[in-house]
Amino acid sequence: AVGCREQPDETPDERSIAYNDRAIALMQEYLERDDILPDSSLLASCRTRTDTIQRVMKDIVDSCQTLLDSALLYSPEHYFYYAQKATLYACGAYYQEAARWMEKALEKKDLPELRLGAGMFLQKAGEERQAQACYRQVADQYSTRDTLSPADRINYAFALILSGEKEMARGTIDSLITDTLARKQLLQMTENPQEALNALFP
Structure with missing residues (x-):
């Protein structure tokens, strides 16, 4: 349903586009792997499905967020990268962080x-x-x-x-x-x- 498309009314810095593309490629590459589950001992403390997803996805989400932070550094007024941070947090079931960053995107463009x-x-x-x-x-x-x-x-x-x-x-x-x-x-x-x-x- 919901989708966020980069729109041409506020052209982002080319470096932002490159960092965003790297973040998306990194997440896609990770999700296509067959060996993404960590050691079973790390999952033993997970009590819910959300806990498990967060544990499995933490490192890749952190890596993608670092790339998107760089994208924002060069285009701090562009809503798209705030929304991308929200979306990639949601990929890891970090929903509070996702909501917070989507609110930041809304502050830039309603x-x-x-x-x-x-x-x-x-x-x-x-x-x-x-x-x-x-x-x-x-x-x-x-x-x-x-x-x-x-x-x-x-x-x-x-x-x-x-x-x-x-x-x-x-x-x-x-x-x-x-x-x-x-x-x-x-x-x-x-x-x-x-x-x-x-x-x-x-």
Whole structure:
């Protein structure tokens, strides 16, 4: 659903682009490995799935964050790199950190897709009330736009789904989503929003 695309209105420094590309490549390369599980003794103290993911992903997340810190050094006003830090923290199930960095991205540029990300990370961190406030704001932002891209329409519907507005979400899906597969998936998500969120983030 939610996606953050680098936009051309504020051109980032070329060095920032290079550091970001390295961070993404590093994470992708790590996730494609077959031997990412650490020694079993390190996992013995993990009591939850989130604990396990954090333990497994800690080193790679730290390495990616160092690269993104360098990206921000050269483009400190560009929201994209704050959002990237949030996304890569979420890859390691560090949801409080992810929410904090997405809020920083929002301070740079108030976009509904960023706020949707913040809401999802807050919900995964257990901050249900704050997450619901984000979803309502996202829906309000999209509802006032004259035109919505296909991605906007999906994010709008997903915000309504996560906010628990089942009937409103279904109405929005029926009126705005023309892609058959996307319609089917979104309608299924209205039955169990938490399961839909867990499918996106561990």
